Structure formats: structure tokens, C-alpha cells
Amino acid sequence: MKISSRYLQFIRGVSQNIIGKLGVALATSTFFMFLLMELAWFTGLVTNAYIGLISYLALPMLFIVGLILIPIGWKHQQKVTGKTSQELLNQQFDEDGVKGGFAGSGIFQTVGILTLVNVLFMVLASTQTLHFMDEAKFCGTACHTVMNPEWQTYQVSSHANVNCVECHVGEGAKALLDSKLNGLWQMVSLSFNLYERPIPTPVHQLRPARETCEKCHWPAKHYGEELIKHVRFTNDEFTQPLYTTLAMKINAEMDSEQVGVHWHIADGVQLRYGHTDPDRNKISWVEVNYPDGNSRRYTNTRIGNEKPVLAEREMDCVDCHNRATHIYLEPEDIVDKMLENGDIAKDLPYIRREALDALRTSSPDKERGLAQVARHLPAFYRNNYPQIYYNRLSELETIGEALSVEYDRYIHPEMNINWGVYPSHLGHKNDSGCFRCHNEFMQSDAGLTVAYDCTVCHDIFAYDSKSAFQFMTEVDTTDLESAIHHYLKETNF
Amino acid sequence: MKKTLAMMILLITTLSIAWGANSTVAGKCMTCHKEKTSGMYKQWLGSDHALHNVTCYDCHAADRSEPDAFEHEGAWIATLVTPNDCGKCHPQETKEVSESYHATAAEILDSKDAYLAHVAGGNPIAVVGCETCHGSIVKIDPNSPNKLSKLSWPNSGIGRINPDGSKGSCTACHTRHSFDKAQARQPEACSKCHLGPDHPQKEIYEESKHGNTYYTNIDKMNLDSDKWVVGEDYHIAPTCATCHMSATPNQKFTHDVGQRISWTLRPPISSRKDNWEQKKENMQDVCAACHENQFVENFYYQYDAVVRLYNEKFAKPATEIMTMLRKNNRFERQAAFSNKIEWVYWELWHHEGRRTRHGAAMAGPDYAWWHGMYDVAQNFYFDFLPEAQHYADPEVDAYIEKMLNENPMHNWINRDTKELKEEIRSGEMQKVYEDLFQEDK
Numbered sequence: 001m002k003i004s005s006r007y008l009q010f011i012r013g014v015s016q017n018i019i020g021k022l023g024v025a026l027a028t029s030t031f032f033m034f035l036l037m038e039l040a041w042f043t044g045l046v047t048n049a050y051i052g053l054i055s056y057l058a059l060p061m062l063f064i065v066g067l068i069l070i071p072i073g074w075k076h077q078q079k080v081t082g083k084t085s086q087e088l089l090n091q092q093f094d095e096d097g098v099k100g101g102f103a104g105s106g107i108f109q110t111v112g113i114l115t116l117v118n119v120l121f122m123v124l125a126s127t128q129t130l131h132f133m134d135e136a137k138f139c140g141t142a143c144h145t146v147m148n149p150e151w152q153t154y155q156v157s158s159h160a161n162v163n164c165v166e167c168h169v170g171e172g173a174k175a176l177l178d179s180k181l182n183g184l185w186q187m188v189s190l191s192f193n194l195y196e197r198p199i200p201t202p203v204h205q206l207r208p209a210r211e212t213c214e215k216c217h218w219p220a221k222h223y224g225e226e227l228i229k230h231v232r233f234t235n236d237e238f239t240q241p242l243y244t245t246l247a248m249k250i251n252a253e254m255d256s257e258q259v260g261v262h263w264h265i266a267d268g269v270q271l272r273y274g275h276t277d278p279d280r281n282k283i284s285w286v287e288v289n290y291p292d293g294n295s296r297r298y299t300n301t302r303i304g305n306e307k308p309v310l311a312e313r314e315m316d317c318v319d320c321h322n323r324a325t326h327i328y329l330e331p332e333d334i335v336d337k338m339l340e341n342g343d344i345a346k347d348l349p350y351i352r353r354e355a356l357d358a359l360r361t362s363s364p365d366k367e368r369g370l371a372q373v374a375r376h377l378p379a380f381y382r383n384n385y386p387q388i389y390y391n392r393l394s395e396l397e398t399i400g401e402a403l404s405v406e407y408d409r410y411i412h413p414e415m416n417i418n419w420g421v422y423p424s425h426l427g428h429k430n431d432s433g434c435f436r437c438h439n440e441f442m443q444s445d446a447g448l449t450v451a452y453d454c455t456v457c458h459d460i461f462a463y464d465s466k467s468a469f470q471f472m473t474e475v476d477t478t479d480l481e482s483a484i485h486h487y488l489k490e491t492n493f
Numbered sequence: 494m495k496k497t498l499a500m501m502i503l504l505i506t507t508l509s510i511a512w513g514a515n516s517t518v519a520g521k522c523m524t525c526h527k528e529k530t531s532g533m534y535k536q537w538l539g540s541d542h543a544l545h546n547v548t549c550y551d552c553h554a555a556d557r558s559e560p561d562a563f564e565h566e567g568a569w570i571a572t573l574v575t576p577n578d579c580g581k582c583h584p585q586e587t588k589e590v591s592e593s594y595h596a597t598a599a600e601i602l603d604s605k606d607a608y609l610a611h612v613a614g615g616n617p618i619a620v621v622g623c624e625t626c627h628g629s630i631v632k633i634d635p636n637s638p639n640k641l642s643k644l645s646w647p648n649s650g651i652g653r654i655n656p657d658g659s660k661g662s663c664t665a666c667h668t669r670h671s672f673d674k675a676q677a678r679q680p681e682a683c684s685k686c687h688l689g690p691d692h693p694q695k696e697i698y699e700e701s702k703h704g705n706t707y708y709t710n711i712d713k714m715n716l717d718s719d720k721w722v723v724g725e726d727y728h729i730a731p732t733c734a735t736c737h738m739s740a741t742p743n744q745k746f747t748h749d750v751g752q753r754i755s756w757t758l759r760p761p762i763s764s765r766k767d768n769w770e771q772k773k774e775n776m777q778d779v780c781a782a783c784h785e786n787q788f789v790e791n792f793y794y795q796y797d798a799v800v801r802l803y804n805e806k807f808a809k810p811a812t813e814i815m816t817m818l819r820k821n822n823r824f825e826r827q828a829a830f831s832n833k834i835e836w837v838y839w840e841l842w843h844h845e846g847r848r849t850r851h852g853a854a855m856a857g858p859d860y861a862w863w864h865g866m867y868d869v870a871q872n873f874y875f876d877f878l879p880e881a882q883h884y885a886d887p888e889v890d891a892y893i894e895k896m897l898n899e900n901p902m903h904n905w906i907n908r909d910t911k912e913l914k915e916e917i918r919s920g921e922m923q924k925v926y927e928d929l930f931q932e933d934k
Contacts, residue, residue, distance in 0.1 A: 428528075440638075453525075453566070454521075454524045454525050460524065463524065463527065464527075480538060480543045480544065481523065481538070482516070482546075483516045483517075483519040483520040483523055483546075483548050484520045484523045484524050484527070485520070486516045486517055486520045487516070487517045487518075487519075487520020487521050487523075487524060488520065488524065490517055
């Protein structure tokens with residue numbers, strides 16, 4: 001007997017009622033659909049994550065449902081007709097099929113072969129499913145509204161080639177299971193609109209940063225000083241550059257000349273802290289356990305013991321590098337970079353102030369916001385510098401377009417994400433970051449204060465100065481800030 | 494000659510070494526405070542102090558033996574900068590301020606105002622309401638990070654009594670940290686304190702032609718000029734500083750604000766100040782920059798008469814009645830300000846009477862009359878006198894009776910309107926007040 005006719009006979013045999021028929025139809029159609037889709041993915045015909053959801057989640061699930069329906073249909077038929085399995089077998093199949101042989105009956109052989117095919121198929125499908133769900137594209141685009149802001153910032157970050165799951169899920173069966181259960185809850189909260197906008201940070205169930213980050217960035221790798229050069233432009237008519245150049249001391253050593261900021265995670269150092277707010281910004285005490293067994297505790301005399309500690313935590317990478325990937329730039333960062341790169345012409349009067357104003361447009365919906373950003377510069381110059389407007393309109397429009405692209409990336413009204421919602425803890429802007437612990441109020445019992453000198457973590461070669469290495473040159477006594485120059489020249493060298 | 498030269502070289506060397514050391518310390522302050530208190534830093538950066546290389550440490554350096562000295566980032570400093578500190582570079586100004594009436598402003602603990610604030614109000618309002626303008630007596634708290642008691646700091650009251658014994662706070666007028674002379678020359682610098690129901694100098698200035706022209710022409714005031722002589726460097730209007738402090742072609746500027754004031758307009762009954770002729774001459778010299786002599790003379794003729802009118806017609810009788818009531822032991826309660834008439838009398842001179850006198854002094858007619866003498870009269874006839882009669886003291890009653898019947902300034906109250914109007918028209922009524930235009934002999 002041919003295989004095809006044997007299969008056709010078999011499926012006719014098991015589809016004796018509506019349930020069986022449905023099961024067979026589901027299993028067979030999803031099986032072929034999956035193979036077809038797989039071919040489409042393979043050839044690159046489809047790339048959309050929503051299609052991925054169908055091919056890797058819906059189809060395998062429906063396939064399993066189909067398979068389960070077949071025995072249910074069989075049992076149901078037994079119940080309705082009152083016949084035994086043997087009687088049903090005899091009724092549905094010819095004698096050849098039911099008759100026993102060397103490798104069991106023909107039916108048994110068919111079931112065996114089909115089961116083998118099913119198992120192989122399910123292994124393939126689930127591997128593909130897991131693989132699909134490991135892709136950043138799945139995480140970034142499947143739940144579009146919620147994840148879009150993270151997806152946008154991820155794509156332009158230095159970790160754009162590292163999959164989400166590398167940091168967010170972790171290794172081993174337990175991590176996988178945890179993440180899938182968590183994912184289930186996310187499906188529910190998405191379906192019933194239960195999620196918070198914006199998504200609160202820090203993400204508390206993030207796997208321990210030291211396990212993930214240190215796979216690529218192990219502590220011994222941080223060494224020496226790293227030069228950071230910022231340029232800010234003035235907000236006045238002339239848009240002059242002001243340079244700040246810092247030599248960051250980033251060693252992971254302590255108790256040596258080479259001490260650097262990564263001593264916080266040096267071998268044998270354990271640093272714990274207590275915070276009174278969910279954001280981990282209000283830190284009420286810090287305890288450092290040194291490799292030699294000594295420890296020191298500092299208490300914030302302002303927060304002190306008055307407010308209850310919400311949680312304790314061992315410090316790790318993300319306490320400072322809280323925005324290692326999903327970096328939400330501030331308008332100043334964007335405009336200064338564009339000015340530095342020449343994407344915005346510096347000879348347009350008040351261009352920095354106005355470009356910032358354009359980006360800080362507030363609008364309840366994205367489309368309107370984007371239009372406002374694009375229109376801002378032409379409108380300003382038409383009202384105040386008509387000659388520039390008439391001579392350089394297309395240039396103004398190009399800048400407006402470039403600004404809207406940035407606005408589109410960072411501003412997400414549907415998630416209540418505006419400028420400054422996700423601040424970075426690197427540095428100490430507005431008393432955040434380092435200054436959460438390094439401040440005059442964080443004192444030990446002996447009255448020692450956590451160091452917060454400017455030159456503890458960085459040497460300063462320029463500070464809003466007119467050249468990038470101002471403080472390496474001779475002190476210019478006609479400069480109003482020459483005292484800073486004097487001090488830093490002595491301290492740096 | 495050689496010796497002098499050697500001395501000069503030594504002096505310059507010492508100063509430059511000192512500057513180098515100061516500069517390094519100040520550089521450290523600035524590096525941090527440029528970010529931590531950027532507003533304060535930028536105020537300083539835009540100031541003349543920055544221009545002349547006067548930095549944080551030049552004003553805030555302290556000897557560790559000083560009671561308010563504390564160590565901050567390796568330097569001994571003090572938060573409080575006193576006139577003694579400013580006097581290192583500005584000795585003349587410091588001397589004048591120390592000798593001025595302003596310097597005594599914090600010595601108010603025994604005053605009626607302070608008594609009232611403490612008993613009718615309470616300590617918190619005395620700290621916030623009185624001492625913010627008058628100045629606190631700065632107390633040391635060894636447990637405070639900057640060694641200053643929370644009750645006396647912040648405070649930039651004009652008569653602040655400092656731990657180093659000096660009196661005053663230059664920042665009362667020269668707002669920190671820009672210490673801008675243009676800012677101190679504007680009326681707003683003074684009107685932080687000189688306003689309100691008891692001394693509405695700000696409001697009167699705004700009403701006057703002087704204020705009027707000033708606000709219309711601020712941009713023509715040349716306020717930033719180092720030299721600021723009225724009539725030479727500006728001419729469009731005077732500010733408070735112009736008349737009370739600034740230079741004229743004949744006078745140097747002074748930080749002693751009382752040097753041009755001839756009357757005391759503060760107490761219940763006004764009197765001439767010590768050396769008032771000279772002080773009046775000083776003020777008239779300021780007026781003369783813009784006004785012709787006869788104009789100035791006549792202005793004083795009218796103004797002085799208002800002060801005497803207030804004194805003679807209302808202040809003296811009311812004060813005498815109060816004295817009689819106290820002497821005859823008529824008050825139900827013994828504590829000062831525990832009887833209604835004391836509040837009525839207080840408002841008569843302390844609020845309404847001052848408004849009258851200040852309004853006349855600074856050419857604010859509405860304050861002189863409607864906010865001033867009108868209120869005094871209404872209070873006197875219909876609050877104060879009935880309240881005094883309520884005690885049924887024979888001596889007081891007789892005094893009031895006599896005044897209302899026989900005193901030509903008061904007997905209108907018992908006469909016929911038609912007759913009074915006739916006297917006004919004929920000039921008879923005005924003759925009653927003729928003497929007030931004459932200087933006391």
C-alpha cells in the first residue's frame with residue numbers, strides 16, 4: 001500500500017466525528033502552514049515580528065491543540081456509540097490495518113511513524129519559537145507601544161548587537177522559565193491595560209548585573225584614565241563652544257596610587273546600601289566591606305534614620321551604569337552633538353536656544369509634537385530674522401527634520417515618556433548619580449565624610465573653557481576664572 | 494628712596510604670594526561651587542568683584558579662632574561676611590555705615606515694636622517679621638555645620654549684630670553675590686524694608702514725580718557708572734540713593750543715610766535732629782542739582798508746616814491725653830498694649846502719623862492727606878477721643894472739652910458749617926494755621 005493512501009486511510013479512520021475531523025484539519029493545516037512560513041522566513045520574504053508571533057507561537061500551539069483533539073474525538077465516539085476501541089478499529093479500518101504483524105498492526109505502525117514526525121516537528125517548532133523569542137526584534141516590536149521607547153534607544157546604543165535576553169533573562173532552565181512566566185504576566189497586563197506608563201525603573205527582577213556585564217566587561221579590564229571631552233555651546237546669539245575635558249580615573253584598584261572609581265567592585269570589596277525610595281535615589285546608609293575584613297559604615301545625616309529603609313542592596317554595575325543601553329539623551333546632549341558635527345550651522349543667531357526650544361515642545365500626541373518640532377525654527381526666524389528665513393529656509397527645514405527624528409526617538413506620549421524621565425546616574429548632574437552617596441551629609445560615626453572632592457574621580461583639563469585642554473596651558477590672569485585654572489593646574493600635575 | 498623701593502618690592506612680593514595661595518584655595522571653592530551653586534557662582538562671575546579678582550576666599554576666609562569659623566574641604570572659612578570683612582577693602586563705607594542710624598537697627602529688643610511682636614505675635618514672627626529687616630543678634634551654635642544658630646541665620650538685616658562685634662550687613666542693600674552697585678542704587682534695594690502701613694516710602698516714591706520719572710526712564714539712569722554724580726552722570730530722576738547717599742557736584746557720597754535728614758519723622762512727635770540745619774543744607778544741595786533755589790526753599794516751607802501741623806494739632810494732644818490716663822492709673826490692664834486705646838494711639842502716630850509726614854517729605858500728596866492726615870483726623874476725633882472719654886477721667890474730660898471748644902484748630906467740630914465755609918472762603922480759617930509756617934525759635 002502506498003504511504004499516501006495509507007495516511008489518507010488513517011486520517012479518514014480517525015476523523016469519525018466532528019471533533020476528530022477538526023483535530024485532523026488543525027494539525028495538518030498548521031503543520032504545512034508552519035513549513036511554508038519557515039520557508040518564507042528562510043528566504044527573507046517575511047521579517048515582521050507580528051508574523052513571527054503567528055508562525056512561532058500561534059501555529060505550534062494550534063498544532064498541539066489539533067493533536068489533542070484527535071484522541072478526544074475517539075473517546076467521545078466510544079461514549080456515544082458504546083463500542084469498544086477494538087470494535088471501532090474494526091469498523092473504521094480494513095482488516096489489513098488492524099491485523100497484527102511483526103512490528104504491530106498497520107495502524108500501530110502509522111501512528112508510530114506519525115508520532116515520530118510530530119515529535120520531530122515539535123522539537124523543530126519549539127527550537128524555532130525559543131530562538132525567535134530570543135531575538136531582540138521580538139522583544140522590541142512584539143509589544144509595540146510598551147517596548148517601542150526601549151527598542152528605539154537600544155538600536156542606537158553601544159549594545160545594539162547584544163540581544164535583550166543576554167542581559168534581561170540569563171542562563172539556565174530556571175531563568176528561562178522565570179522569563180516565560182514573567183512574559184505571561186506581561187501578556188496579561190498588556191491585554192488588560194494594566195501596565196504602568198512609563199515603565200518604572202530600576203527594573204527589580206533584572207538578573208545580577210555582575211553575572212551579565214562581567215562576561216564582556218570584567219573588572220580587570222578597567223584601567224588607567226579615560227579621557228572624556230564634552231562640548232557645550234552657549235545659548236546666546238553667537239553659539240560659542242565651551243569645553244569640559246575630564247580624565248576619568250576608572251581603575252578597579254584600591255589602596256594604591258592607581259585607585260579608580262571601579263574599586264567599588266574590586267575583588268573582595270562588598271558595598272551595601274539602604275535606600276528609602278523605590279528609585280534608589282535617597283540613600284540613607286552605605287557600608288563598605290574591605291578585602292582585609294574591615295568595614296566602614298556611613299549614614300546620611302540628612303536622611304539619617306528618620307525615614308524607614310525601603311530595601312537594602314549590594315551595589316553592582318547598574319547602580320551607576322543604569323542607562324548602559326537604553327540611553328535617553330537630554331535635548332542639550334542632542335543639540336550640542338549636532339552643532340559639533342556641523343548638522344546645525346553655528347552662524348544662525350540663537351540657534352542653540354531655539355533648537356532646544358523646538359525639542360522641548362510639549363504635545364499630548366506624537367504627530368502634533370513632530371510637526372511642532374519641524375516648524376519651530378522656520379517660525380522663529382521668520383518672526384525675528386526674516387532675511388535668514390528667506391535666504392536659508394531649506395536649511396532650516398533640514399535642521400527641523402533632523403530634530404524631529406530625535407524627538408521621535410526619545411519622546412513617547414503614549415508611554416508618558418518626556419525629557420528627563422529616565423535620568424542617567426553616570427556623573428552627578430543635579431545632585432544625582434555619584435552625589436547620591438558622595439555628599440557632605442554621608443558621614444561615618446567618626447565624623448569622616450565620603451569623599452566628594454572634584455578631583456577624586458577625575459582630573460579636570462577644561463571646565464566650560466574656551467579650549468579643550470585649557471588647564472594644561474599657562475594661567476591667563478586676565479581670565480575671570482583664572483583661580484580655577486590655578487588650582488586645577490596644581491592639582492592635575 | 495632705596496629703602497622705600499625695597500619695601501615696595503617686599504610688599505608686592507608678599508601680596509603676590511598671598512594671592513597665589515588664596516587663588517589656589519578659591520580655585521577649589523569655585524571648581525565645586527560652579528556646579529553645586531551655579532546661580533551664586535554666576536552672580537559672582539558677573540560682578541565687579543570677579544573683575545577685580547576678589548574671590549570666595551577673600552571674603553569667606555576665617556581664622557580658626559573665630560567663633561563662627563569652620564573647616565570646609567581643607568579651608569577654614571566662615572559663612573557670615575561682616576562689615577569688618579568688607580571693610581578690608583572698603584574702609585570708608587564701613588566706617589560710615591557703622592556710624593549710621595542703619596547700624597543700630599537691630600538694637601530693637603527694648604523698642605515698642607519688638608515688644609509688640611513678642612507679646613502680641615510671638616518669637617517666630619519676631620525672627621521672620623522684625624529681624625529680617627532690622628537684623629538678628631547672630632548666635633553661635635557649635636553643633637550647626639556652619640556654627641550659626643538656625644534662629645539667626647540666614648539673616649541680612651541692616652543692623653545685624655555680628656559675632657565679631659560689628660554691626661550691619663552690607664548684603665542688606667548690595668544683594669549677594671553680585672554686589673551690584675546698580676542694584677543698590679535702585680529704589681527696590683530700599684523697598685525691601687521701607688514699605689507698608691507704617692513707613693510706605695516705596696509707595697510714596699512711586700506716587701511722587703520723582704518715582705514717576707524714574708520708572709519711565711530707568712534706561713537713562715546710567716546706573717552702572719562708577720562715578721554717579723547727580724546732574725553730571727544722570728539727570729532724569731533721583732532714586733532713594735540719590736537724595737540720601739549719592740554724590741552731588743558739591744558733596745561726596747555717604748553710606749551714613751542720616752546725613753541729609755533734618756526732622757525725625759519716626760517718633761510720636763517729630764523733632765529737629767542734631768545739627769539739623771547742616772543736614773537740611775545737605776539735602777537742599779541735592780535738590781539744587783535739578784531745582785532752582787527758591788523752589789527748594791518753598792518746598793521745605795510747605796513740608797515743615799505739615800510736620801508742625803501734625804505735631805501741634807494731633808500728636809501733642811493725643812500724647813498728653815495718654816500721659817494723663819496713665820498718670821491717673823485709668824487703664825484696666827497693666828501690661829503695655831493690653832488696652833484698646835493703646836492700639837488706637839499706636840496707629841495714630843506709628844502708622845497714620847508717619848504716612849502723613851513721609852508723604853509730605855517725599856512729595857506724595859495722596860499719602861500726605863488721604864492715607865495720612867485724613868486717617869489721623871478720623872482716628873483722633875472718632876476713635877481716640879471717644880476711647881479716652883470712655884475712662885471718665887475728670888482731668889482728661891476737661892482737657893478734651895477745653896480743646897474742642899477753645900482751640901481754634903479743633904473748635905470747628907462744634908460750629909456751623911455755613912459759617913466755617915465762609916471763613917474758608919474769606920481766608921480766616923487759613924490764618925489759624927499761619928504760625929505753623931514759621932520756624933520754631
